[in-house]
Amino acid sequence: MAPALGLVVALAAEGRSLLGSFGWIRAAGMTVRRMSLPDGTGLLCVRSGVGAERAHAAARWLAAEGVAALAVIGVSGGLDPGLRPGDLVVADTVLESGGAAGQHWATDPDRAGLVDAALAAEGLPVRRGAVISARRPVPTPQGKGSLRDRCAALAVDMESAAVARAAAERQLPLIVLRAVCDTADQPVPEDFLLSLDDDGSVRPSVLLRRLAGRPSLVGDLVRMERGFSAALTSLRFAWRALLQAGLPARLAPG
Numbered sequence: 001m002a003p004a005l006g007l008v009v010a011l012a013a014e015g016r017s018l019l020g021s022f023g024w025i026r027a028a029g030m031t032v033r034r035m036s037l038p039d040g041t042g043l044l045c046v047r048s049g050v051g052a053e054r055a056h057a058a059a060r061w062l063a064a065e066g067v068a069a070l071a072v073i074g075v076s077g078g079l080d081p082g083l084r085p086g087d088l089v090v091a092d093t094v095l096e097s098g099g100a101a102g103q104h105w106a107t108d109p110d111r112a113g114l115v116d117a118a119l120a121a122e123g124l125p126v127r128r129g130a131v132i133s134a135r136r137p138v139p140t141p142q143g144k145g146s147l148r149d150r151c152a153a154l155a156v157d158m159e160s161a162a163v164a165r166a167a168a169e170r171q172l173p174l175i176v177l178r179a180v181c182d183t184a185d186q187p188v189p190e191d192f193l194l195s196l197d198d199d200g201s202v203r204p205s206v207l208l209r210r211l212a213g214r215p216s217l218v219g220d221l222v223r224m225e226r227g228f229s230a231a232l233t234s235l236r237f238a239w240r241a242l243l244q245a246g247l248p249a250r251l252a253p254g
Contacts, residue, residue, distance in 0.1 A: 004041050004043075004248075004253070005037075005041055005044070005069055005071060005251060005252035006044050006059070006063065006067030006069065006070045006071070007043060007044070007045040007046070007062075008046055008048050008070070008071070008072045009046075009048070009073055010048055010050050010051075010054075010055065010074050010199075010200060011047070011075070011199065011201075012031075012047055012199060012200070012201065013200070013228075014047075014074045014075065014232070014235065015031075015033070015045065015047045017232040017239075018073065018235060030046050030047070030048070030057075030058060030061065031046070031047040032044065032045065032046050037243060037248050038243055039248055039249045040249065041249045041252060043248065044062055044065055044067060046058040046061065047199070049199040049200070050158060050159075050198055050199065050200050051159070052133065052159065053162070054159075054198075055072070055158075055163050056162035056165060056166055058163075059072075059162065059163040059165075059166030060166045060170075062166075063166060063167075063170040063172060068173075068252040068253065069108075069111070069172055069173040069174070069175065069251055069252035070167045070172050070174050070175070071174070071175040071177070071251070072159055072160050072163040072174075072177075073176075073177045073178075073239070074157065074159065074178060074179070074235070075157075075178065075179050075180075075181040075231040076156060076157040076178035076179065076180060076181060076231075077137075077157070077182050077184075077188075078144075078154070078180040078181075078183045078184050079132070079145075079153050079155055079156055079184055080127070080129075080148065080154045080184060081184045081185065083127065083154065083155070083183060083184065084125075084183060085182070085183060085230040086125065086179060086180065086227075086231055086233060086234040087125045087126070087127065087179070087180045087234070088119055088125060088126040088127070088178070088179050088180075088238055089126070089128070089129065089131060089154045089155045089178045090112050090115050090128045090176070090177055091107050091128075091129070091131040091176035091177075091178070092106065092112050092128055092129060092130065093105070093107070093129075093130040093131070094106075094107065094130070094131055094132075094133065094160045094161050094164040094176055095130055095133070095153060095161065096133050096161035097132050097133065097134040097135065097147060097151075098134070098135055105161070105164035105167070105174065107164075107173075107174045107175060107176055108173040111175050112128065112175065114245075114250060114251065115175060115177060115242065115247065116128050118241050118245040118247055119241055121241070122241040124234065124237060124238060126238075127154055129152075129153070130152060130153040130154060131153055131154065131157065131160050131176055132147060132151055132153040132156050132157075133156070133157055133160045133161035133162065134147070134156055134157075134158060136158075137158070137193055139188035139189070141184060141185050141186070141187060144156065144184050145184065148184065155178050160176050160178070163176075173251070177235075177238060179230075179235045180227075180231060181224075181227045181230075181231040182224065182227050183227070186223070186227070187220075188224065189217055189220045189221075189224075191207075191211075191213075191214060191217050192210075194206065194210065195207040195210055
């Protein structure tokens with residue numbers, strides 16, 4: 001059975017939270033999982049790695065595989081001061097920081113409404129609004145505040161705009177769901193960012209060297225781990241809520 005819903009996640013941890021640790025294979029130079037969901041809908045998920053180029057390549061590959069809709073799900077930075085770690089954002093608009101003036105894409109309003117309603121019905125903390133993608137991490141409260149002032153987006157990531165561009169190229173419906181990891185007032189230490197691989201995994205040897213040079217980084221890492229864990233937990237509950245509501249078949253009808 002051909003897959004109906006194409007899903008892009010950037011990080012291995014996001015993929016595990018949604019679909020588990022097993023069943024992932026290498027295909028076309030990417031890590032993918034192909035499966036049938038409980039409602040009978042086919043799913044093809046790609047773990048793209050971090051960044052716009054990887055996400056765009058993953059989304060284009062999914063489109064070439066014949067999916068009927070594209071979705072991108074994962075963690076994000078919060079821009080709205082009211083958002084806390086683990087809060088969910090369903091995008092109705094995707095913006096691109098640094099792109100052409102006015103560059104934006106609308107998600108499918110009916111599908112976004114279905115997702116929003118299903119999550120709210122389960123009591124999950126969810127907001128609906130704009131998400132913006134940046135080419136580089138936005139680690140400082142000042143940078144997040146500047147983005148918020150310019151575009152009134154709720155959250156920032158690095159992949160949603162690239163998936164939105166691929167969806168527009170193939171005229172496919174788009175669904176974007178993000179969980180807040182770091183809040184608008186929380187900095188992300190540069191030492192931590194420099195310790196990450198392209199797939200978002202921590203390089204232990206690099207991180208240990210950074211910790212040796214700045215022991216105070218420990219407190220920042222503990223805080224970030226808590227936020228990351230809260231975001232992944234919310235994504236897991238959100239995905240479960242979508243499955244229980246039988247939404248995949250409605251998000252990507254065959």
